[in-house]
Amino acid sequence: MKEDWTAISDIGKVFNGKELTIESYKKTEDSYISVIRLIMEYLNVPYLTVTDVIRSFPLEMFKNLISDYHELYSKEMIEYYSSEKNNDTLEKEYIDVFCRLLLREDIGSKIFYNRKMKIFIGYDYLMSIHTSKSLDSMISLIEELGLYVEDFSK
Template structure:
């Protein structure tokens, strides 16, 4: 398997142990806070989130994946807690996303149409899940806007497209 870290974090700012050393936002809950003398706005947050989603689509298209499987979906909050937490940024949660959140089950095939909602909810730490396509791809989205992709073939041909989104690709 070919393994890649795809994130918003510039590797030039990692220390010898690989830790990121700059003051950087890591969560949707950081909207409105200041990092490197700049307030994180909803628009800035959404632009970065969109870049991650586009990187997932680029990978799925390159690998010719019709869908991904989702297993071990674990919600981070009880439903009432979730609804209370999203209230500050409710405009980021359209009706179709909320319907998806409340109706998705384990062991589902996540289509291209729904991968956006699924990954956004994972980036927003609403849930965790294992995303994969057998024998071809594993997609990991963790806390702090960390994403990695394991692929059965090299992803080099789409590196530039991913970097054009403002993300960084690191092989590991």
């Protein structure tokens, strides 16, 4: 096991002799988002449902806390932080914005498509995807994106 970063707040810190830059952070985050989109496409999932939305901070405090990472937060993302509600349908064009907020621990939420797909994004940059169909054929694609896959179905 090696020491590795686990949060956006680790940007600027050194892990295994290498500084975590905004660019390398975003590259990993992009990989997580790509995996979600790949699996949605594979399962023919047109949208996701969002429930139990919890915001980590009131909006003004959130804006202050993210000021060190302003290049990672678009105006759209900040607006989305304050507007997403329980039982909202998350259309494909907003998957990136919402899941980035989850990965950054800015919000917490259940996110799923009934009977096909459930995504868990939690503390320490952990993502788990439960599906109605085996993802064995996709594991090599996911690993090519630089992510580690642990198969719990066996």
